[in-house]
Amino acid sequence: MYPILFSTPWFNVYSYGLLIALGYALGTILILREARREGLNSEAIFDMLLLQLVVGICGSRLLFVLEYTPEKLNFKDFFAFEQGGLTFYGAVISSFIFDLLYLKFRKIPFWKVMDCIGFGLPAGIAVARLGCLMNGCCYGTSSDSPWAMTFTDAGPGGHHPTQLYESLGAVFIFLLLRYLRAWRRNYGEIFLAGTALYGIIRFFIEFVRAENPVVIAGLTMAQIIGILALAASAVAWKKIAATKDMRVMPNLDTVEIRPRHD
Numbered sequence: 001m002y003p004i005l006f007s008t009p010w011f012n013v014y015s016y017g018l019l020i021a022l023g024y025a026l027g028t029i030l031i032l033r034e035a036r037r038e039g040l041n042s043e044a045i046f047d048m049l050l051l052q053l054v055v056g057i058c059g060s061r062l063l064f065v066l067e068y069t070p071e072k073l074n075f076k077d078f079f080a081f082e083q084g085g086l087t088f089y090g091a092v093i094s095s096f097i098f099d100l101l102y103l104k105f106r107k108i109p110f111w112k113v114m115d116c117i118g119f120g121l122p123a124g125i126a127v128a129r130l131g132c133l134m135n136g137c138c139y140g141t142s143s144d145s146p147w148a149m150t151f152t153d154a155g156p157g158g159h160h161p162t163q164l165y166e167s168l169g170a171v172f173i174f175l176l177l178r179y180l181r182a183w184r185r186n187y188g189e190i191f192l193a194g195t196a197l198y199g200i201i202r203f204f205i206e207f208v209r210a211e212n213p214v215v216i217a218g219l220t221m222a223q224i225i226g227i228l229a230l231a232a233s234a235v236a237w238k239k240i241a242a243t244k245d246m247r248v249m250p251n252l253d254t255v256e257i258r259p260r261h262d
Contacts, residue, residue, distance in 0.1 A: 001136035001152060019131030024053065027117075027124025034116035041108060045116070048102050052095045059094020060086040067213070067221050088125070089225045111188030111246060118191030122174035122198070126167045133163035140165075140208045160208040169201040186246040189237065196233040199226035 005013045028049050035042045064085040065072050072078065099117075103110045132138040139151040140160025148158025176197070177190050184190060203226040206212060212220040219227075240246045 001134060003135045005134075015134035016131040016137070019134065020128045023124040023126070023128035023131070026127055027120040030120035030123055031116045034119045035113065038112055038116065040113060040116070041106075044106050044108060045113060048099060048106075048113075051102070052098055055098045056091035056095045057086070060088070060091035063087045063090025063093070063221075067215075087222075089222060093225075109187065111186075111191070111240065114191040115184075115187050115189070118194040119174075119177060122170040122177065122194055125198075126170035126174065129163045129167040129170065133161060133167070138163050139210055141210045143208070154210065159210065162205050162209045165205050165208075166202065169205070170198070173197045173201070184248055186240045186243070187248060188240045188246060192233040192237050192240075196230050199229040199233075202226050 002015050005015050005018065007013070028046070031049065032042050032046060035045045061078060064087045065078060067087065068085065099113070100110060103113055129138075136151045136153055139149075139154045140162035143158050143160045145158070145160070147161065149161045149164075150157070151159055173194055177194055180193065181190070203223050206220050206223045206226075209220070209222075212222060215221050215224060
């Protein structure tokens with residue numbers, strides 16, 4: 001593993017932080033490209049994504065502390081980011097709530113913007129998880145499979161490269177959503193489909209993910225959130241389908257054309 005890509009007399013460049021930054025930058029570029037394609041206010045959305053970065057980091061840290069080290073839920077330890085400790089779902093949940101409030105305040109169509117995010121988010125995840133792989137964190141359980149990898153913090157022997165599993169899963173979601181664009185009927189479907197697919201993929205990856213504590217019924221926090229995300233996506237999909245204002249191509253009234261008689 002390569003947690004430190006290179007060092008200088010003044011600072012170190014960490015693979016984890018760099019690849020997360022690159023993933024967020026890639027996601028932002030794709031989101032803004034979709035926003036311009038949909039005729040949305042790309043400057044307002046860019047401002048949202050900048051603010052969302054701070055909100056997402058804090059939300060990611062909060063869920064990690066609540067799940068793993070609740071005794072550190074104080075001002076000093078909460079902001080000790082150098083100790084590590086971020087969770088993806090914490091960033092997603094906090095960012096979703098922030099985006100809802102921000103877009104409502106700016107009077108920008110929420111689900112139309114969320115579809116733009118749905119096109120960019122999987123690409124960002126794919127890159128960011130490579131940072132976990134190079135950092136040697138978020139590894140899996142012991143494995144003797146041909147693709148098993150060794151991780152310093154995991155001890156001797158091979159382990160499932162769950163970071164790589166998730167990165168490849170995100171690439172699959174990204175490509176599938178691009179393919180499904182032609183069949184989208186309502187705004188919001190791309191984001192909801194991506195959320196549901198990620199929840200399913202992450203649910204099964206958790207079975208070979210090491211160190212994630214079981215919360216209830218033999219399931220980890222990520223699996224519980226994944227189930228809830230899948231259910232919420234199904235409910236939202238049904239609600240959107242019943243709302244004519246969400247149509248990508250609005251229904252047009254039938255016009256009767258009569259022959260002209262001179």
